[in-house]
Amino acid sequence: MSLGIALALLGAAFAIGFAGAGSAWGIGIAGAVGAGVLSEDPNKFGQVLLLQALPGTQGIYGLLVGFWVLMKIGFLGGTPVEVSTMQGLAVFFASLPIGIVGFISAIYQGKTAAGSIALIAQRPGETGKAIVLPAMVETYAVLALLASILLLNGIKF
Amino acid sequence: MPVILSKRVNIFCHKNVFSQVLDRLHEIGIVQITRYTEDLGEPDHTVNPISKKQDIILQQVKYILDFMSPFAPKEGMLKKMMEGLPEVSKEELVKSLESLDYEKIYNDVRDLNDRLNGIRNKREEIEIIYKELSLFENLPIPCEEWGPTEKTNIFIGSIPKLKWPTFEEEVKKFSDEIHLEVIGEDPRDVRFYLLVLKEKEQEVLSILRRNSFSQIKPPPNYTGTVSDVLSQLEKTKKILIEEEAKIVEEVKELLKYKDKLEVVYDYLSILKDRENVKKELYWTKNVFLIEGWVLESNVDKLKKELKSLDSKIELFVFDPPEGEVPPVELNNKRYAKPFEIITKLYSYPNHREPDPTPFVAWFFFVFFGMCLTDAGYGIVMALLFWWAIKRFKVGDQAKLFFKLLMLGGISTIFAGALTGSWFGNSIDILPQGFGFLKTIKDFIMITDPMKNPIPMLGFSLLLGLIQIFTGLFIEFFSNIKAGKAKDAWMDQGSWIFFLASILLLIAGLPFGKYLVMFGALIIVLTQGRHNKNIIAKIGGGILSLYDVVGYLGDTLSYSRLFALGLTTAAIAMIVNTIMTLVSGAPVIGFIIGAVIFVGGHIFNLLINALGAFIHSARLQYVEFFTKFYEGGGIPFMPFKIKTQYVKIKNP
Incomplete structure (x- = not known):
């Protein structure tokens, strides 16, 4: 196995690992608050679950980028391609945006979602607004995902 | 699609027909009843139309249903949804109260509940004693002798294992005055009994206390050795379990009334709603006034319904006075x-x-x-x-x-x-x-986005542009409609032009550059117009050019569709x-x-x-x-029949 392949795998692992860890963190924050609200009013389960799930997308974006990398270097079905050290490094760099932004944005989205859960505990009629606030944070994860995909797409083997 | 607005409605009726009117309003469910206008003063005190009769029964029925629900067979969610709520006609609903001796059931249930709680408490008590005693199963001293004699006292209990060596060390000096025997141990505690001569009792006790001694008390009302007591407890427990099972059988026997009770419950809650809403109304000695909202589309229906009830009911429908916000109802075609x-x-x-x-x-x-x-x-x-x-x-x-x-x-x-x-x-x-x-x-x-992501990404952004422009155009036309043509052209028209010219430039239109410059000029000239002096006007205009970043962000946000x-x-x-x-x-x-x-x-x-x-x-x-969207409308919430367990058949 060449160093190029190893670097590309590092990129995939970085994207999946950090974005996923951030999502786990964020969902944990939102879930802790959600459980408190449910102890008062179990009927809000649907809304609370919805809000708790919001920081979960970063993990999926990370998985997607990781998967994309694996596909590109032929690790998932298909024939493995030759990856030079420079190409591998480029793949690693391309994985950075979703890894970093995914990690941080998921945590902050989790905090916002926790706040939104507290909001619907007080005002159940405001679910729409409660969903919008955490979704604002996610925008940057989407942009990072986009950046990672476009960067990856630009690397030619 | 315009929303349906509501209109103010005032209904005056004589006290003889009042309850009929209220019942009919409740059934047709098209009027939102509001609190009477303050200017009228208080309703006549000598008349009290609000009955509390059904409240007590409702509470009793609720008590019964709450008690029964853990014993009722669980129904699957899917089955429930497929069967829906049982249907009941209006007549059955009214009769439900007479056909059931709810008071007897209530008393039976209270009785069963008390007995059940008694048994459960006793069982819990026994469990605790049993758990504690079972650790001392091989203690040879019968329970009745766990007390002081003429010359000695006895301590039975445990000490944490960590403290055991120090404890043993400390009591060594009393080896002639005490008898210490270990009867069992586990990783945490050492269990023992300790006989001591009375003159040394205090000293030994203080050593025990220092070493976190926890003493067990003899079980009340039991005699014999610990293992005897344990088997007695076991027997009592068995009897209690049998008794509990018997009571549960009795409860299950009562479950046959559950369906009827649910009908009664719904009927009573309907009556209760009807009584509660009376608190909002105004009345004099002979006349009742019902104030509320009715949707424009339902005005004729309301008139017809009330006239068919009694020709002397007076009904006034009018536009809401200044400062009152009418509730709205959405009204869309089937597809939307x-x-x-x-x-x-x-x-x-x-x-x-x-x-x-x-x-x-x-x-x-x-x-x-x-x-x-x-x-x-x-x-x-x-x-x-x-x-x-x-x-x-x-x-x-x-x-x-x-x-x-x-x-x-x-x-x-x-x-x-x-x-x-x-x-x-x-x-x-x-x-x-x-x-x-x-x-x-x-x-x-x-297109295969897996192989070539660019077309799908582009399509997502295109959809975004379409939606953003749609939003701007909606606001543009609603401004024009509201007679604010100047705002429409300056706020939306300018941006539509500017954004469109940027797009044309990107698309490679040869003179696009000049269009963009012209567009930017319009933005600078129009967006600062609310400011007072000329410098602030131009400054504000230049600053608002920065909003183009916002539009860029909005458009890029649609890339999530693709992602x-x-x-x-x-x-x-x-x-x-x-x-x-x-x-x-x-x-x-x-x-x-x-x-x-x-x-x-x-x-x-x-x-x-x-x-x-x-x-x-x-x-x-x-x-x-x-x-373009402001929101903040108040939804129309009519006074209508709400049920929990049954559905009322339409006649």
């Missing part, structure tokens, strides 16, 4: 009706603006499909919710929600087929002989890849493969359908509604 859910989730439109649902309907429909982008998942969703609509007897709101998801499924079929995703890449990995499916798939497919769609396809592909790897194993490989295929795709569908819903909604709220 399910999408009202999305609008309502954000906010009702206020009474001055149109309902954005028809626009939301189209955009949400397309966006949802693009976020999910898998024809297989689309088929599953569409069929599942089509079936649910056909078979489930649920409320109208739930049906609309099912319809929304069914439409989402249909949209997903289109999006998936056009991008060639059927349960991910499952068609590509089918064994030979199914090649024709691949041919069909490839024939329908117009989420790709996510679904990618995870589906991962599921398929794992399945192929596993199903190569002999014999059980096929079974595990099937489990992974079904489970993996269900997971992917669930998580991505949730994402598709949230993000399609978010794009409406953040990117679309901000361009």
Whole structure:
């Protein structure tokens, strides 16, 4: 196995690992608050679950980028391609945006979602607004995902 | 689509027909009753139309039902939804109260509850004693002798194992005055009994206390050695369990009344609602006044209903006075009706603006499909919710929600087929002989985002531009309609021109550069016009050029459509890849493969359908509604019959 392949795998692992860890963190924050609200009013389960799930997308974006990398270097079905050290490094760099932004944005989205859960505990009629606030944070994860995909797409083997 | 506004309505009626009027209003459910106008003063004190008679019965029935519910056989959610609530006619409802001796049932239930609680408390007590005593099972001293004698005292209990060595050391000096015997130990504690001569009792006791001694007390009302007591406790426990089972049988016997009690409960809550609403009304000695709102579309119906009741009822319908905000109701064509859910989730439109649902309907429909982008998942969703609509007897709101998801499924079929995703890449990995499916798939497919993401990404951004421009145009025309043509041209017209010119420049129009410059000039000249002096005007204008970044961000935000769609396809592909790897194993490989295929795709569908819903909604709220929608409307909430357990048959 060449160093190029190893670097590309590092990129995939970085994207999946950090974005996923951030999502786990964020969902944990939102879930802790959600459980408190449910102890008062179990009927809000649907809304609370919805809000708790919001920081979960970063993990999926990370998985997607990781998967994309694996596909590109032929690790998932298909024939493995030759990856030079420079190409591998480029793949690693391309994985950075979703890894970093995914990690941080998921945590902050989790905090916002926790706040939104507290909001619907007080005002159940405001679910729409409660969903919008955490979704604002996610925008940057989407942009990072986009950046990672476009960067990856630009690397030619 | 304009919203339906409501009008103020005042209904005057004589006390003889009042209760008939109120009943009819409750049944037709088209009037929102509000509190009487303060200027009228207080209602006549000498008349009290509010009855509290049903409150006590309602509480009793609720008590019975709450008590029974843990004993009732559990019904599956699916079965419940398919059967729906039992239907009851109006006559049955009224008669339900007479046909049942609820007072006797209530007393029986109280009695059963007391007995049950008594037994449960006793059992708990015994459990605690049993647990404690069982640790001292091989103690040779009978319980009745666990006290002081003439010359000695006895301590029975335990000391934490950590402290045991120090304790042993400290009591060594009393070895002539005490008898210490260990009767058992576990990793945490050492259990023992200690006989001591009375003169040394205090000293020994203080050593014991220093070492965290916890003493056990002799069980009350029991005699014999510990193992005797334990077997006695066991026997008592058995008897209690038998008694409890008997009581549970008696409760189950009462369960046959449950259905009838539920009807009574609903009937009484309807009556209670009717009494409660009277607190909002105004009355004199002979006349009642009901104030409220009625939707414009229902005014004639209300008039007809009340006139048919009694010709002397006076009804005034008029526009709300200045400063009062009329509640609104949405009114969409059949195709857009399910999408009202999305609008309502954000906010009702206020009474001055149109309902954005028809626009939301189209955009949400397309966006949802693009976020999910898998024809297989689309088929599953569409069929599942089509079936649910056909078979489930649920409320109208739930049906609309099912319809929304069914439409989402249909949209997903289109999006998936056009991008060639059927349960991910499952068609590509089918064994030979199914090649024709691949041919069909490839024939329908117009772009493969897995191989070349750019066309889908571009299409997502294009959809975004369309929605943003739609939003600007809606506001443009509603400003014109409101007679604010100047604002329409300066606030929306200028931006529409400026943004369009930027797009033309990107598209490579030769003189695009000048169009953009001209557009920017318009923005600078118009956007600062609310400021007072000329410098602030121009400064504000230049500053607002920065808003172009906002529009850029809004547009890029639509890239999530592409990203989420790709996510679904990618995870589906991962599921398929794992399945192929596993199903190569002999014999059980096929079974595990099937489990992974079904489970993996269900997971992917669930998580991505949730994402598709949230993000399609978010794009409406953040990117679309901000361009024109105010919201903040008050929903129309009529005074109508609400039931929990039964559905009232329409005559």
